[in-house]
Amino acid sequence: MDSVSVRDQIWPTGAAWADGELTIAGIGVRALAAEFGTPLYLLDAADFRARCSTWLAAFPDGDVHYGGKAFLAPAVVGWLAELGLCLDVCSGGELAVARVGGMPPERVVFHGNNKSVAEIRQAVSWGVGCIVLDSRHEVDRVARAAEESGARQQVMIRVKPGVDADTHASWATGGERSKFGLSIASGEAAEAIRGVLAEPSLELVGLHSHIGSQIFDLDSFGEAARRIVSFLRAVESEQHTVIGKLDLGGGLGVRYLPGDKTAPTPAELADVLHAVVPDDIRLAVEPGRSIVAPTTVAVYEVGTVKDRFVAVDGGMSDNPRPATYGAAYTAVLASRHSAAPTEAMTVVGKHCETGDILVEDVDLPADLMPGDLIAIPCSGAYQRSAASNYNLVPRPPVVAVNENAVNGNAAHVIVRRETEEDLLRLYP
Numbered sequence: 001m002d003s004v005s006v007r008d009q010i011w012p013t014g015a016a017w018a019d020g021e022l023t024i025a026g027i028g029v030r031a032l033a034a035e036f037g038t039p040l041y042l043l044d045a046a047d048f049r050a051r052c053s054t055w056l057a058a059f060p061d062g063d064v065h066y067g068g069k070a071f072l073a074p075a076v077v078g079w080l081a082e083l084g085l086c087l088d089v090c091s092g093g094e095l096a097v098a099r100v101g102g103m104p105p106e107r108v109v110f111h112g113n114n115k116s117v118a119e120i121r122q123a124v125s126w127g128v129g130c131i132v133l134d135s136r137h138e139v140d141r142v143a144r145a146a147e148e149s150g151a152r153q154q155v156m157i158r159v160k161p162g163v164d165a166d167t168h169a170s171w172a173t174g175g176e177r178s179k180f181g182l183s184i185a186s187g188e189a190a191e192a193i194r195g196v197l198a199e200p201s202l203e204l205v206g207l208h209s210h211i212g213s214q215i216f217d218l219d220s221f222g223e224a225a226r227r228i229v230s231f232l233r234a235v236e237s238e239q240h241t242v243i244g245k246l247d248l249g250g251g252l253g254v255r256y257l258p259g260d261k262t263a264p265t266p267a268e269l270a271d272v273l274h275a276v277v278p279d280d281i282r283l284a285v286e287p288g289r290s291i292v293a294p295t296t297v298a299v300y301e302v303g304t305v306k307d308r309f310v311a312v313d314g315g316m317s318d319n320p321r322p323a324t325y326g327a328a329y330t331a332v333l334a335s336r337h338s339a340a341p342t343e344a345m346t347v348v349g350k351h352c353e354t355g356d357i358l359v360e361d362v363d364l365p366a367d368l369m370p371g372d373l374i375a376i377p378c379s380g381a382y383q384r385s386a387a388s389n390y391n392l393v394p395r396p397p398v399v400a401v402n403e404n405a406v407n408g409n410a411a412h413v414i415v416r417r418e419t420e421e422d423l424l425r426l427y428p
């Protein structure tokens with residue numbers, strides 16, 4: 001058995017190879033595909049939990065909020081609740097999953113640049129620990145919702161530190177042109193803070209910033225922290241108040257390809273932040289991708305092979321990232337050993353788009369045939385959570401394996417496969 005995970009950092013830690021077949025926690029993908037069907041998302045639960053623990057250990061005096069948008073299901077919420085993480089949600093749907101998954105409401109932080117009044121009421125009446133205000137309109141909306149429910153709502157203000165992180169333009173959120181947050185430079189953030197302090201139903205507990213996603217350069221996090229700390233101190237002295245918390249968001253990058261540079265660790269990020277943020281300010285971080293992405297493998301069945309196109313039974317509906325951002329992945333034959341020479345092939349999906357490409361020019365055995373299983377690692381973040389029903393293709397299940405601490409080693413469904421009946425229910 002050759003352990004693939006340590007070498008590449010792109011496979012779950014429970015992944016290994018046995019006679020050419022990918023196994024996770026000792027269970028072969030052929031058996032898993034036979035039981036649950038394909039396409040299939042396999043999540044190594046022990047790896048997920050271990051990654052959560054690594055983050056908690058890096059911030060022993062702070063709070064780790066899992067960024068639920070990366071991937072959320074009630075089972076995931078249960079693991080987070082048990083391990084002591086908090087949860088970042090950004091919609092009524094994510095709030096509902098947090099609730100049914102058993103997260104204590106005081107450990108939930110509600111984000112979003114345009115929360116509806118209904119979502120705000122839902123959050124306030126459930127008693128969420130904190131709402132992150134993203135505009136002056138939200139100062140008013142959350143204050144009114146808190147008054148209605150007779151509660152004093154803890155809030156943070158999301159600020160734009162004016163830092164353009166080195167990442168895909170679609171994932172950079174800390175610059176002045178971002179739709180998220182209130183500008184420090186223009187005075188918008190200070191004005192919103194004055195608005196919050198004037199509302200008796202709101203309690204300002206902190207400032208928030210999230211500079212983007214898939215970031216490898218720790219200096220961007222350090223620079224954002226430096227700017228926000230200096231703003232926070234200025235506000236404290238002008239307003240004669242204490243702002244005790246700084247939530248610096250998520251965004252730590254992960255490796256998608258074996259050749260990608262090594263991602264910084266949570267402990268390295270913590271060192272950078274602690275060098276800038278004074279001890280009297282409580283730190284929070286919101287990792288999403290860096291916890292869940294490497295824990296999950298997407299498994300597809302090959303349907304046709306022609307002219308170096310390998311067509312599989314999923315595609316841009318379950319993984320929109322390559323078509324949306326040009327995101328690069330690798331793929332391997334996962335169901336058998338092949339001694340055939342490899343050829344550069346392109347793994348495509350089954351959708352009616354030429355851009356429905358999952359992996360371009362990847363070396364795969366020349367004897368690839370219908371019925372073979374292809375595995376794409378690092379498939380845990382922003383894939384199943386961003387999946388669509390394009391071409392009315394039902395979305396695939398997520399199956400947890402390696403959850404030995406809780407459910408024995410058996411694989412079990414944590415998101416079931418969508419059916420055509422589910423889709424037909426939408427039509428009156």
Ligand SMILES: Cc1ncc(COP(=O)(O)O)c(C=O)c1O
Pocket residue numbers: 067069070088111210212213214249250251252286287288289290381
């Ligand atoms: C406010 C906020 N927090 C946390 C995250 C999680 O980010 P990532 O998955 O890059 O760690 C995001 C998504 O980018 C976000 O918008």
Ligand SMILES: N[C@@H](CCCC[NH3+])C(=O)O
Pocket residue numbers: 069171213214321381382
């Ligand atoms: N959806 C993006 C990340 C956005 C981060 C969420 N704010 C991705 O797939 O990488």
